[in-house]
Amino acid sequence: MLQDITMGLYIPGDSIAHRLDPRVKIILAVCYVIALICASDILSYGLAALTLAGAVTAAKIKPSMLLRGMRGFIVMIAFTAVLCAFMTPGASWVQWGWLSLSKEGIYKGAQVLLSFILFIAGTSWLTFTTSPLQLMEGMSKLLYPLRYIKVSPQEVALIMSISMRFVPIMAEESYRILNAQKARGAYIDSGNITQRVQAMVSLLAPLFIRAWQRSETLSTAMLCRCYQSGAERTGLRKMFMKRADYTALALMSAVLLIIIALPDYY
Amino acid sequence: MPDTESILRLNDVYHTYSYGTPWAKAALDGVSFQLRPEETVIVTGSNGSGKSTLLQHMNGLLKPERGQIYFKGQDIWQDKKNIRQVRFQIGIAFQFPEYQLFHKTVAEDIAFGPKNMGLTASQINERTEEALFFVGLEQKIKDYSPQRLSTGEKRRVSLAGIIAMQPKILLLDEPTVGLDPQGGQLIMERMRAYQQARGIALVIVTHDLENVGAVTDRVIMMKEGKIHREGQLSKILAGAPDDELPKPVITQLFQELSARGVPVNRGTMLVNEAAAQILDLYNKRKEKRA
Numbered sequence: 001m002l003q004d005i006t007m008g009l010y011i012p013g014d015s016i017a018h019r020l021d022p023r024v025k026i027i028l029a030v031c032y033v034i035a036l037i038c039a040s041d042i043l044s045y046g047l048a049a050l051t052l053a054g055a056v057t058a059a060k061i062k063p064s065m066l067l068r069g070m071r072g073f074i075v076m077i078a079f080t081a082v083l084c085a086f087m088t089p090g091a092s093w094v095q096w097g098w099l100s101l102s103k104e105g106i107y108k109g110a111q112v113l114l115s116f117i118l119f120i121a122g123t124s125w126l127t128f129t130t131s132p133l134q135l136m137e138g139m140s141k142l143l144y145p146l147r148y149i150k151v152s153p154q155e156v157a158l159i160m161s162i163s164m165r166f167v168p169i170m171a172e173e174s175y176r177i178l179n180a181q182k183a184r185g186a187y188i189d190s191g192n193i194t195q196r197v198q199a200m201v202s203l204l205a206p207l208f209i210r211a212w213q214r215s216e217t218l219s220t221a222m223l224c225r226c227y228q229s230g231a232e233r234t235g236l237r238k239m240f241m242k243r244a245d246y247t248a249l250a251l252m253s254a255v256l257l258i259i260i261a262l263p264d265y266y
Numbered sequence: 267m268p269d270t271e272s273i274l275r276l277n278d279v280y281h282t283y284s285y286g287t288p289w290a291k292a293a294l295d296g297v298s299f300q301l302r303p304e305e306t307v308i309v310t311g312s313n314g315s316g317k318s319t320l321l322q323h324m325n326g327l328l329k330p331e332r333g334q335i336y337f338k339g340q341d342i343w344q345d346k347k348n349i350r351q352v353r354f355q356i357g358i359a360f361q362f363p364e365y366q367l368f369h370k371t372v373a374e375d376i377a378f379g380p381k382n383m384g385l386t387a388s389q390i391n392e393r394t395e396e397a398l399f400f401v402g403l404e405q406k407i408k409d410y411s412p413q414r415l416s417t418g419e420k421r422r423v424s425l426a427g428i429i430a431m432q433p434k435i436l437l438l439d440e441p442t443v444g445l446d447p448q449g450g451q452l453i454m455e456r457m458r459a460y461q462q463a464r465g466i467a468l469v470i471v472t473h474d475l476e477n478v479g480a481v482t483d484r485v486i487m488m489k490e491g492k493i494h495r496e497g498q499l500s501k502i503l504a505g506a507p508d509d510e511l512p513k514p515v516i517t518q519l520f521q522e523l524s525a526r527g528v529p530v531n532r533g534t535m536l537v538n539e540a541a542a543q544i545l546d547l548y549n550k551r552k553e554k555r556a
Binding site for chain 1: 322327357365366368379383428431
């Protein structure tokens with residue numbers, strides 16, 4: 001169950017995409033998302049899909065991994081797309097009682113479907129090719145301007161990296177507690193609604209206690225190593241921009257500009 | 267193969283974690299073994315050798331990729347709906363079982379398993395009291411909050427929660443880890459006493475061979491997902507090289523003596539065995555002089 005979640009996972013590798021500067025990769029992902037929001041016609045979506053295909057190839061990720069990540073969202077995506085298709089006003093094309101489907105609606109629904117799939121695939125690409133640590137380092141560097149509004153980018157980055165670090169630990173912990181309660185007959189994946197709620201309590205209560213204990217241990221450990229909030233910190237690995245980074249940025253900017261400009265030619 | 271002898275039988279069991287992903291890791295690589303009723307088996311081996319995975323297969327928490335598991339001659343995965351019943355009959359305590367405690371009182375927590383089995387209130391009460399007795403805790407702690415007990419007491423409460431289900435097989439994953447020596451010894455003694463009183467089968471995963479010497483009939487040593495050595499503990503201690511498993515202090519002493527040419531048993535681990543051998547040697551020497 002918990003092992004099936006691939007979103008947010010890092011796949012170690014040594015491809016061009018893996019070696020890109022994490023800051024660049026974050027910017028690429030943001031540009032890609034903006035491009036998706038701006039896209040409104042077949043050509044733009046085609047271009048976005050092409051960009052994604054290029055990025056996935058450069059990362060040497062199996063497309064099946066991307067699909068696995070999408071599995072958990074299928075219902076949500078389908079629901080949103082169908083809702084969009086029926087709720088968009090327009091000249092009725094097919095009519096079932098009070099339900100009417102317009103050509104505009106179908107078009108809108110398909111658009112939503114495509115955007116979602118491309119969006120999830122694109123963001124998965126970022127986490128697949130960038131280790132959580134690199135992601136946080138990149139993020140904290142990009143958040144640097146926050147200093148001017150009296151927010152410490154390092155604090156933000158630390159909070160994010162600790163939460164990220166704890167995700168697999170808590171997942172493992174919950175898996176273990178889940179199994180322990182299952183062994184005592186808790187209705188984890190069977191039983192009626194009351195039984196399931198009780199089973200959730202048997203999982204969440206111990207998990208919460210453990211999280212609390214762990215955070216206390218962690219803060220003590222940090223104090224023991226003289227952690228001081230707000231102090232200037234240096235990094236072990238410095239980030240450098242290479243030619244591949246500039247190329248990737250240039251390509252992405254071109255894609256973004258084309259997608260923004262495209263509708264004007266119609 | 268006739269299956270009247272064993273209560274639990276694993277037939278060529280394979281298990282791979284994260285199957286089909288880049289992190290795929292073989293945890294069990296063709297494991298077969300039989301457990302007789304009323305038998306005590308120790309499973310040992312280094313970290314990551316597949317001990318805990320093996321244990322989780324024994325009561326159907328994990329499903330083997332390949333191979334079968336028979337409980338009383340029945341394939342436990344033949345009917346998926348029965349797996350809950352199997353889990354009630356094969357109790358398991360994970361490492362640090364105290365982390366699973368979640369009720370407001372000790373009694374309620376011990377009753378969680380029996381309640382899920384659908385027993386009546388009086389049956390549950392009876393089993394709770396009995397379970398507390400077996401783990402050596404006083405009845406008055408029934409109304410305490412589990413969180414205010416000591417680690418050793420919490421550990422015993424969580425074991426009581428499993429005993430209260432009256433399993434036919436009890437699986438313990440490192441029951442003494444993180445406890446002081448007396449606490450660890452107490453738990454081993456209590457579990458052994460319970461096993462003998464009830465005539466159940468006991469499987470203990472442990473590195474702590476010091477405490478299990480008097481408890482065990484048979485040892486299984488795991489290595490890289492396979493059964494590496496199997497047999498009587500004293501024979502395994504005598505045969506295995508030093509870096510393969512942590513040997514009890516007495517064994518270390520006797521192997522040192524043996525290496526210096528003193529004729530003693532290299533597999534000695536119990537105080538009385540050791541004393542008998544030393545006395546024997548002493549008497550022989552005395553006879554020689556006389």
